[in-house]
Amino acid sequence: MAQWRSTAEFRFKKKHGKQSSYHCTSVSVGDNWIKIPKCKPIRAKVHREIVGKVKSITLSRTLTGKYFASILADDTQEQPKQIDNLEANQVVGVDMGITDLAITSTGHKTGNPRFLKKAQRNLKRKQQALSRCKKGSKGRHKARLLVAKAHERVAFARNDFQHKLSKQLIDENQAVIVETLKVKNMLKNKRLARSIADAGWHSLITKLEYKAKQEGKHLVKIDQWFASSKTCSVCDLKQEKMPLRIRSWECSCGAIHDRDINAARNIKKQGILKLKAEGLSVSADGGLRKSGRLSVAA
Ligand SMILES: [Zn+2]
Structure with missing residues (x-):
């Protein structure tokens, strides 16, 4: 570029x-x-x-x-062949959130540079200035340009951040697992939609997807609904309720969970099931054991 x-x-x-x-x-x-x-x-x-x-x-x-x-x-080089012998510790689950754009199953939280929100006040001021300008005037033309510039700065910064994040995730792992249905559901919720649009989940997934392809790695999209936040990633027990305000919880099995990291771990588990169902082998975390090419129904 x-x-x-x-x-x-x-x-x-x-x-x-x-x-x-x-x-x-x-x-x-x-x-x-x-x-x-x-x-x-x-x-x-x-x-x-x-x-x-x-x-x-x-x-x-x-x-x-x-x-x-x-x-x-x-570059005349053929696209790399996709890795078909994966190791579970090279598979990462990613939960996408609002406070943090991405939370990984390894416990890494990105934070969320909420460029739009920060720039919003600035934008609002510029938009107000624009509306005060007389139609067809030189001043109005200038004001409109300032509004467009403010929008553009936000978009560039967000794009840059997403490129770096997606590159790192793909570089460091053989497979990245994301949940897509949640994105669709949450976008229906108007109150959350703004923050989500701000966080740009969708465009992050798109970047992950093509970067994975370039490197012969896997991006697994979990679109089948499952309770990633409500389920204990240690014992699989499903909690009845898990309101958004609860950030950490203890399962009856004794496991203490950070809400988002637990969700990311469940996403990883689902992703591994999906990879295996596609006939790929995923060795257990840290072990040498290899699963055969038998399909495992998710
Ligand atoms: Zn448990």
């Missing part, structure tokens, strides 16, 4: 009118430039080393006038 602001900006606009994105092939990319047909090289900030032959570039312009180039390159 490359980003640039350059003198070529004007030309690009003129040439393609109102088009906000432009796709072309027969292009080349250098350390700090991009060359598209019929233009001088365009100065660019190339964020990642381009490996392999550049196939095409898609140019796009954001509302605030920033230009981006998304570069498609073919």
Whole structure:
């Protein structure tokens, strides 16, 4: 992904009118430039080393006038084969929450940089300023740009955070298990929906999915409903109620649970069942024991 602001900006606009994105092939990319047909090289900030032959570039312009180039390159390497002998200690369950965007079965909590919320006051102020401007005035145009910029900053920061988090999860594990049905259910709840949209669960799952594919790892989505929060991950006993305000609890078996870590551990268990049902082998935690290729019904 490359980003640039350059003198070529004007030309690009003129040439393609109102088009906000432009796709072309027969292009080349250098350390700090991009060359598209019929233009001088365009100065660019190339964020990642381009490996392999550049196939095409898609140019796009954001509302605030920033230009981006998304570069498609073919490194001629085949996609890695998916790992089929997994080790349970390399499988991680991830519970997605609001206080923490992600909580793992290993007990790691990410925290949740709630960019939107923090920026909300700022946005609100800018939106109010916008509404005070006379329609069609120069001031209104400026104010609108400020609102768009505030939105954009939030989106960039959130995206960046999710990229780092998903990369780390995929790098450190052979399989990542997430629960998707919960996301759908919670989005129906309006009060929670805002925080959830803020946390961006869905886009995190999307990133995990393609990164897993690139690395030959597994992303397992648990969509079958099960009580990940209510069930004890040690003895499988299901509690009758588990209101959201309860953050930690003790099971009758003696296990003391952090609500979210317990849920993540249950998600991991379900994921392992699903992997095995697909015919993969998952060795027990820390052990050498290997399960056969027999299907285990989840
Ligand atoms: Zn228990």
